[in-house]
Structure formats: C-alpha cells, structure tokens
Amino acid sequence: MSLDRLIILGGGITGLTTALQMRKQFNEIVIVERDEYPTNGNERRFTPQGHHIHVLLARGVSELFRCVSELPHWFDEAGLLESDLTGDIWVAQAGNWLPRRPCGIPTRPCTRPLLEQMLLRALGRYRHISLLDCTKVKAVIGTNSVEGAVLMYKNGETQELRGDLVVDARGRNSQVVQEIEVMGHGLARETVVDAKVAYASCFFKPNTGASLPCSVLAAIGSFGRDPRIGTLMSVGNGQWLATIINYAGSAPPKTVDAFLEQSAALCVPDLHEHLIRAEPSSQVTLNKNTANRRRHFNELKGWPERYVVVGDAACCFNPRFGQGITVATIGARLLADELTAHLAARTTLDGFSRRFQLALDKQLESPWQMATMEDKGWIALQRGRISLTDKMRIALSRRLLETMAADYDTYIRVNRVAHMLHPIGTLLSPRTLAKFLLPQARRLS
Numbered sequence: 001m002s003l004d005r006l007i008i009l010g011g012g013i014t015g016l017t018t019a020l021q022m023r024k025q026f027n028e029i030v031i032v033e034r035d036e037y038p039t040n041g042n043e044r045r046f047t048p049q050g051h052h053i054h055v056l057l058a059r060g061v062s063e064l065f066r067c068v069s070e071l072p073h074w075f076d077e078a079g080l081l082e083s084d085l086t087g088d089i090w091v092a093q094a095g096n097w098l099p100r101r102p103c104g105i106p107t108r109p110c111t112r113p114l115l116e117q118m119l120l121r122a123l124g125r126y127r128h129i130s131l132l133d134c135t136k137v138k139a140v141i142g143t144n145s146v147e148g149a150v151l152m153y154k155n156g157e158t159q160e161l162r163g164d165l166v167v168d169a170r171g172r173n174s175q176v177v178q179e180i181e182v183m184g185h186g187l188a189r190e191t192v193v194d195a196k197v198a199y200a201s202c203f204f205k206p207n208t209g210a211s212l213p214c215s216v217l218a219a220i221g222s223f224g225r226d227p228r229i230g231t232l233m234s235v236g237n238g239q240w241l242a243t244i245i246n247y248a249g250s251a252p253p254k255t256v257d258a259f260l261e262q263s264a265a266l267c268v269p270d271l272h273e274h275l276i277r278a279e280p281s282s283q284v285t286l287n288k289n290t291a292n293r294r295r296h297f298n299e300l301k302g303w304p305e306r307y308v309v310v311g312d313a314a315c316c317f318n319p320r321f322g323q324g325i326t327v328a329t330i331g332a333r334l335l336a337d338e339l340t341a342h343l344a345a346r347t348t349l350d351g352f353s354r355r356f357q358l359a360l361d362k363q364l365e366s367p368w369q370m371a372t373m374e375d376k377g378w379i380a381l382q383r384g385r386i387s388l389t390d391k392m393r394i395a396l397s398r399r400l401l402e403t404m405a406a407d408y409d410t411y412i413r414v415n416r417v418a419h420m421l422h423p424i425g426t427l428l429s430p431r432t433l434a435k436f437l438l439p440q441a442r443r444l445s
C-alpha cells in the first residue's frame with residue numbers, strides 16, 4: 001500500500017525523529033512547528049527545557065545513531081565526545097562517590113538545541129520531508145478518523161492540510177486529551193506524579209586552562225533528607241552548563257549569586273570549586289514544568305483511526321532520570337515497525353492507530369516505574385502522611401541507593417535499567433534482590 005502524506009504536529013525531538021524513522025513509508029512528510037528554528041543553536045521559545053542539562057541515555061544514543069549514521073561524527077565535530085557511562089560520568093551520592101571505573105557502555109553529553117540542529121541537518125537531505133515552522137496547529141480534523149489539521153500561519157491565515165496519518169508530537173502541553181474527548185472517544189485518565197521538582201541552569205565560561213576531570217559531574221543529595229542535585233558538564237563550545245535541581249518544592253536559585261551559594265551546599269564540594277574558577281555567561285533559567293504525566297489512552301474504548309500520539313504528548317517524566325529523548329526515539333521506531341507489520345497483513349490503515357497506542361503503552365511501563373518510584377516517596381514525605389506502601393517504597397529506594405554505592409555489580413545493573421538497556425524486571429533477579437535485602441550478600445560480592 002502506498003501512503004501519500006504523513007503530517008507530524010510538533011517539530012521537537014519526537015517530531016523530528018518520527019519523520020526520520022518514517023521517511024521510507026510515505027511519499028511526503030510535513031512537520032508543523034509553531035516556533036521558528038534558530039540558526040545559531042540557541043534554545044527556542046516553545047521548548048524552554050532547552051536551557052537545561054540533557055543527558056542522552058545509552059539506549060537513546062544507540063537508537064539515534066542507528067537512525068542517522070552520521071550522528072557520531074556530528075557529535076564529535078560539536079565536541080560532544082563519547083563518554084563511558086561510569087568512567088566519564090562521575091556521580092556522588094549523599095557525599096560518597098559511586099564507582100568511577102569504565103563499564104564499556106557508551107553515552108554522549110548533549111544539549112537539546114544541538115541535538116535538534118543535528119536532526120534538522122539529517123532531515124535536510126530528504127526532499128519529500130518539509131518543515132512548516134512558524135505555523136500553529138489550531139485543530140485536528142475528524143472524529144472517527146482523523147483526516148488532517150487546521151494550520152495557522154504567522155500572518156494569521158488558516159489552511160486545512162490533509163494526510164493519511166497524523167502524529168501528535170506537541171509535547172507535554174499537547175491538547176490531545178481534550179481533542180480526543182471532543183471527538184467522542186471519552187476522556188483519557190491521566191496519572192500525574194508531581195514531586196515539585198525545579199530545574200535552575202546557568203552557563204559558565206571556564207578560566208583559561210581550566211577543564212573538568214570528566215564529561216559530567218553530578219552531586220545527588222540524600223533521598224528524603226537533602227533535596228538537591230547539582231550537575232556540571234562541558235557543552236563543547238568552550239562553555240559549561242551547570243544545573244541545580246531542587247526536589248519537594250525547595251526554593252531554586254534565581255540569581256547567579258544564589259546559584260553559587262546553593263552549589264556550595266551540594267553533597268560534595270567539587271561542582272562549587274569548579275564554578276568559582278569560571279565566569280557566569282548567562283542568567284539563571286528556571287523550569288518547574290517537570291511532573292510525571294502518563295495519559296492512559298490504552299484504557300479508552302474507542303480511538304480515532306489514523307491518529308497516533310508519541311513522545312511527551314503521550315507520557316512525560318520528571319527529567320531527573322533523563323528518559324524523555326530516549327522514550328521519544330523508542331516511540332518513533334516503534335511507530336515505523338508497527339506500521340510495517342500492519343501493512344504486511346492488511347491493505348488499509350484501519351485498526352493501526354489503536355494497535356500502535358497499545359504497543360506504546362507497554363513500552364512506557366519500565367521508564368514510568370523508574371521515574372516515579374522515588375518521586376512518590378518524596379511526595380509522601382512532603383505530605384507528612386506516610387502509608388505502609390510509602391514506607392516500603394522509601395525503604396526500598398534508600399536500600400537501592402545504599403546497595404549501588406556498596407556494590408559495583410548492582411550499580412551497573414541499575415545503570416543498565418536507568419539507561420533503558422534492560423527492563424526494570426532484571427532488578428528482581430534473586431541475586432540482585434539478595435543484595436538489596438541482605439547486607440552480608442553485598443559484602444560477599
């Protein structure tokens with residue numbers, strides 16, 4: 001079956017990777033983006049998260065590199081060199097450094113704007129893919145089957161664009177839940193887990209000759225006691241990006257002075273010591289839009305044909321575990337694979353969108369558990385009413401962190417899950433569980 005036009009609503013990382021993954025399946029792909037893409041690699045207005053640290057998980061790196069073979073070379077060109085997951089990313093937890101020896105799992109430091117620029121560069125090679133930037137999606141057309149979208153251009157003119165399949169990639173503020181309800185398919189349940197996490201970031205220019213001893217330095221406070229995480233990374237253009245993450249509603253720094261003050265209170269002094277030998281080169285930028293939000297489209301009885309939802313629009317995470325881009329790339333590949341499988345057995349797209357949405361939901365389970373376990377503990381502590389489940393969750397989170405610090409094998413296992421190379425169930429093996437539960441098993445290993 002020949003598919004003519006794919007319309008992608010939203011040109012963030014999800015929209016762009018979806019276009020790349022689906023490039024062979026449609027005669028024409030149109031990406032509609034309300035923002036203007038900057039030419040200088042700066043952050044965009046409608047992706048305010050671009051000011052903050054973006055760790056690319058190992059699985060995300062391999063998905064992206066599989067999709068665009070030149071990416072490793074472009075990362076190198078930008079000075080974002082391959083980093084070993086434990087050898088080059090140094091993490092201190094509650095004042096103790098976690099093991100810093102290489103484990104052979106490659107990852108890359110990155111910034112969201114740089115990655116976006118590289119994906120745009122890759123898309124530029126395909127004549128059948130076009131970008132309508134400065135164009136806002138006003139509405140989605142259709143009820144039982146989505147036929148396209150109403151677009152509004154910068155000059156206020158509107159136009160209908162019709163296609164065979166429409167992808168919603170409008171991010172965490174997408175109106176898709178309301179749209180689906182208006183179409184008559186019911187109101188999708190949303191689970192929101194909001195640990196009131198605030199990101200504050202600031203760029204610094206290191207003094208001549210100064211450099212970081214690794215690609216990313218991270219100082220993580222103590223679960224339930226010290227709500228602060230600091231990160232510092234070199235972003236390849238002679239600048240460092242420093243981020244302070246405050247949990248549980250604790251006040252983020254709003255000025256450079258307050259930023260330096262909070263960096264001095266992190267669980268190890270290293271970040272602060274580097275920062276005081278550098279010059280701030282930006283204001284402090286804040287982002288508090290960090291709640292975990294999962295939209296349970298799989299529970300709806302009906303679903304419109306020819307309409308799918310991917311990336312943050314389907315499920316977004318507290319960014320602390322850096323899952324968003326990786327989940328976006330997994331969703332984009334799944335969409336292409338599911339479409340191929342569907343068309344191998346059928347001659348129309350009927351039933352495809354619901355089938356995809358169910359398949360995507362299964363992929364979200366593991367990252368969702370990972371992202372929300374600790375957050376639920378923080379929320380219970382903030383609330384002050386701690387149920388038995390919360391107590392167990394808090395005890396498990398603490399024990400997991402202690403075991404990671406004491407046992408290299410567990411540290412790597414947890415990292416493989418955190419980087420989405422292995423499912424969360426692998427942490428339930430008898431050997432790993434014994435280490436969580438029995439201190440003597442940890443000592444033996």
Ligand SMILES: Cc1cc2nc3c(=O)[nH]c(=O)nc-3n(C[C@H](O)[C@H](O)[C@H](O)COP(=O)(O)OP(=O)(O)OC[C@H]3O[C@@H](n4cnc5c(N)ncnc54)[C@H](O)[C@@H]3O)c2cc1C
Nearest residue numbers: 010012013014034046049054055137171311312319324325
């Ligand atoms: C503070 C913070 C830090 C983060 N750190 C990390 C990290 O370390 N690692 C990681 O992997 N992820 C991180 N993320 C998440 C990551 O940025 C996203 O998950 C990822 O970029 C995928 O987003 P998306 O493309 O689905 O949505 P978005 O990036 O929100 O893109 C949606 C796009 O749709 C466009 N759009 C929206 N509405 C319309 C409309 N009506 N018409 C036209 N266009 C529209 C927007 O302009 C935007 O360009 C972080 C997020 C935050 C908030």
